[in-house]
């Protein structure tokens with residue numbers, strides 16, 4: 132009851148933080164998709180890069196989020212950009228790995244017949260490889276997004292805004308309704324993204 | 340047209356070359372069949388022609404031009420390629436699959452649509468039904484046909500076909516082979532066809548090149564291969580029953596006498612006419628045809644015991660039939676399958692009844708051979 136009361140009482144602020152949080156996720160994941168798919172495609176052509184790139188992404192993901200933000204702080208300062216960069220680094224692994232494995236899993240006969248017919252490499256990439264790897268890449272994006280929604284709350288620590296502010300302030304002021312409100316809305320965003328991306332993944336997946 | 344000179348390819352980890360000093364000439368409009376046991380380098384040879392593999396030594400000439408000096412993309416677009424695994428794009432429709440090369444070549448939409456319909460018709464697949472399906476919704480034989488159609492799309496003068504009919508059952512394969520030979524007749528293409536089935540080689544090839552462990556063992560016409568195998572290996576490959584193999588070389592239409600009249604009755608014929616003709620028929624049965632001359636079924640003594648006055652009422656179901664362009668071996672298989680000593684022959688395009696062919700006819704051919 133207290134929680135609902137809080138939400139109604141501070142609805143304007145909650146709404147602002149909710150949208151901030153959403154924006155933080157959208158920007159971070161958006162950039163991570165571009166960078167991650169690019170890296171995944173790159174290492175599918177240059178196989179010797181695959182293992183180092185994937186290892187680096189893996190290591191990045193195991194850094195505790197507070198430590199990651201602390202490390203980035205001296206370079207990027209307090210604010211939105213630092214949060215975004217941290218979230219991009221966290222979401223790289225699932226996207227890069229799934230792009231790479233999605234392409235690697237394609238039946239070689241399909242690629243071979245495309246090459247044998249005289250399709251150019253970039254055409255094979257855009258017309259054959261990426262469409263066939265789409266479901267796998269999409270699954271990676273979904274994993275990354277859901278994960279980053281949670282980590283995004285901690286980005287408030289470096290002044291990136293978002294629902295994390297409710298949680299941090301709630302903790303320092305010992306205000307449970309504030310903490311719970313923050314947590315509930317973070318969960319709502321996570322579940323919403325999960326459903327939305329899951330639906331997109333299925334809608335674009337052709338059954339064969 | 341295609342000249343292969345001293346072609347050699349090593350793969351790392353193999354103690355002998357996959358293809359070793361292979362030289363071969365294929366004339367324009369000729370079907371050259373590469374045959375040999377698994378791993379003898381057939382696929383590798385093909386892939387060196389369209390440069391999916393670069394040879395370690397030797398050269399491929401197309402119309403006198405060195406393949407190694409041609410633009411790789413242009414070279415490949417001029418060579419239709421049906422890979423061993425078919426390799427259709429599963430995320431594209433049949434139409435999009437077939438349109439692959441035309442689209443790469445930048446044809447306009449109308450021209451592409453027209454070409455796709457034309458090819459589907461040619462392959463005996465109704466465009467209305469199949470254009471918008473995906474490969475997963477097709478049978479193995481239909482996929483093979485789409486693979487061939489896709490390779491034919493931009494009308495390349497040269498085709499490389501790597502075991503295009505391997506993945507289907509023997510009956511479907513025989514039908515696809517016959518259809519393909521019929522289609523070939525209308526086009527002027529130089530074809531390299533790979534198989535490890537000697538019977539298919541004899542049936543499809545103008546020339547046969549036998550490979551063994553990457554080396555050419557014999558390059559000759561099917562007849563020569565049967566008559567004079569170059570060595571023990573070829574003799575083994577051809578097998579002992581060479582006179583039966585010869586049945587692959589002869590088409591039904593070459594030996595039938597067009598005795599349609601003698602062995603058929605019209606659907607409206609009465610009992611008297613049936614009885615008279617039956618006594619003349621050497622197979623103890625008559626084919627029943629409709630007014631167009633197409634097969635409806637058959638009648639024999641047994642059918643005459645049934646109720647009914649005309650052949651159309653007495654008619655029994657027929658087990659099977661062969662088209663006139665089938666080989667004698669195809670008709671032998673059908674006879675063995677149906678357990679009858681004869682099989683009716685129909686026109687491959689119109690479906691008219693043309694004659695019957697009997698086991699006796701086949702035996703006679705074998706004895707002559």
Ligand SMILES: Nc1ncnc2c1ncn2[C@@H]1O[C@H](COP(=O)(O)OP(=O)(O)OP(=O)(O)O)[C@@H](O)[C@H]1O
Nearest residue numbers: 350351353357376377378379380381382383384535
């Ligand atoms: N990419 C490759 N890397 C290494 N070895 C290869 C490669 N491709 C083929 N080989 C080897 O080269 C030899 C010839 O292979 P190829 O595929 O040409 O045989 P094939 O005659 O087509 O056989 P099949 O009838 O089984 O298709 C085989 O020993 C095979 O293992």
Ligand SMILES: [Mg+2]
Nearest residue numbers: 381382383423
């Ligand atoms: Mg092969």
